[in-house]
Amino acid sequence: MEVTAAVWVCLLALVIAGGSSSSSVEARKKSLKLDSFEFTGRDCRANVASITDFGGVGDGNTSNTKAFQAAMDSLAKYSSEGGSLLYVPPGRWLTSSFNITSSHFTLYLDQDAVLLAAQSGVRIKTAVGRGGYVKDIYVRRFTMKTMKWAFWMTGNYGSHPDNNYDPNAIPVVENINYRDMVAENVSMAAKLEGIGGDPFTGICISNVTIGLAEKAKKLQWNCTDIAGVTSSVTPKACDLLPDQGEKQTSCNFPDDTLAIEEVEAHACSYSKRYL
Structure with missing residues (x-):
């Protein structure tokens, strides 16, 4: 799969696992300098x-899977x-899918960043016995090319280390938002499978x-629960x-004005530093 940007900026097949809260994926229309950049949002990441x-090496040949997971x-x-916030600068970044499991996280893509990846699109996976939550997820402004699924959610990801998991540990999946996206050469638009009796709720997809x-x-759309x-x-x-x-x-996205609250926009700036 190649994900690229023209007016839209790109993203790869993204795997979002349990335990995420208030996370976002952003593709910016303005190319950014590597050492510092600015953007406007409701919350500035520290x-x-x-x-x-x-x-990470953006030469189109070097695998960056370990680099993304280390980040x-x-x-x-x-x-x-x-x-x-993790910034992906201009380049062609080869990687397979990687997990985002932290709260209050932004993946920030430069306009000239191209990610070469798997064909699973935007994926959320969990299962009974995992507990935790995946909520307040915001993904927008990118183009995907050559995908099996554009959107994939499953509550039946049956991977457990043993049989001693708690069947009453039901994960919560809610407030998942996608907007302003284009996909090309897709086999199936969406495969969305919640959990019987505990459906995934608050899903919003627009434009x-x-x-x-x-x-x-x-x-094209296979939806249950x-x-x-x-x-x-x-x-x-x-x-x-x-x-x-x-x-x-x-x-509605966090830097938009919501009907229930007044959101003050902040000018956020960052300088490159090593963690």
């Missing part, structure tokens, strides 16, 4: 790093210390156009994600 700080592991310790592959699946809404999504989503039409034109 800790920042570049993927190059962890040995995730290192930045996770700042979840309760003002959060963290998303998914171009289908020549041999695309006949069923989920709840949410969509707006301006092509192809049309499943019945569990009804189109809101003019009632809700886009999903």
Whole structure:
């Protein structure tokens, strides 16, 4: 899979695992300098790093899977210390999927960053017995190319180290938001499988156009045990994600003004430093 940017900036197949809260994926339209950059948001992250700080090489040939995972592991310790941000500078970054398991985290992609990765799109995986939560996830402004699924969520990821897990440990998956995205050459738009009796809720998808592959699946949206809404999504989503039409034109993001609160925007700036 190649994910690239023209007006839209790119992202790879992203795996988001349990335990994430208030996390976001951002692709910026303005190219950024490696040593410092600025952006506007509701919250400024206190800790920042570049993927190059962890040995990342954007030459299109070097695998960066270990670098991305090392960055995730290192930045996770700042979840309760003002959060963290990982910057991906211009280049072609080869990587397989990696896990984001920390709270208050932003993945910040330069306009000229191209990520070469797997074909699973944006994935959230969990299972009964894992407990924890995946909530307040925000993903927007990128293009994906050549995907099996654009969106993939599963509550039946059956990997446990042994049979002694607690079947009453039910994970919570809620407030998952995707907007302003384009996908090309996709086999299936979405495979969204919640947990029976404990559905994934608060899913919002807006302003998303998914171009289908020549041999695309006949069923484009496979949805079970989920709840949410969509707006301006092509192809049309499943019945569990009804189109809101003019009632809700886009999903609310943290730096937007929400109906229930006044959000003050901050000018955030970062200088490169090693963690």
